[in-house]
Amino acid sequence: MAKLGLTAMMVVALALVATAATLAHAVADNPEKVDEWFNRLSNAKRKSTRLHFYFHDTLSGQNPMAVRVTEATLTRKSPTSFGVINMIDNPLTEGPEPESPLMGRAQGFYGFDRLESLGLLMNVNLVFTSPKYNSSTLSIMGHNSALEIYREMHIIGGTGFFWLATGIATGKTYFLNHTTGDAVVEYNVIAMHH
DSSP states (O other): HHHHHHHHHHHHHHHHHHHHHHHHHHHHHOOOHHHHHHEEEOOOOOEEEEEEEEEEESSSSSOOSSEEOOOOOTTTGGGTTOOEEEEEEEEEEESSTTOOOOEEEEEEEEOOOOSSOOOOOEEEEEOOOOOGTTTTTTEEEEOOTTTSSSSSEEEEEGGGGGTOOEOOOOOEEEETTTTOOOOOEEEEEEEOOO
16 A cells, blocks of 8 residues: 555656646746736736647557556456556647647646546647647646536646646547446637637
């Protein structure tokens, strides 16, 4: 059990470092520009942006984009995979097909966090590569009740086009392979930002 606690602490520490590195990178590019923008913030109106994309979570095959990085000692006995943590670098596409135009990538991790039913703790950065939002990010953190039809997760921040974002991301499973765990999830996002 102590090993599980230490592993969980390491994963949280890595998530904090990754988030800090993303924010530091944005400031390091041009600190004067960020300071100037922040001074004008009190007079700025918030904008809202709606996004729609498909999240491809591939655990199987020769090139998986979601890999198991740890599990608890009780995971193999758990019907909910409690204690598993997967690191991801999943494509976000315009349509549900893998060959659909790429909008960006979902990078971060999710952990199976429920003993009684299937649920995930998501800590994911949506890194956009499409021309309008290129290199901008939205950060999602929250509970994902994976077996519900619709799931809601919080947007807790953003960079670039999405500075100081808040909002909501709703997910709906489009496809799930029960044998491999591969899934395609349709997302609708509403982000409020400056």
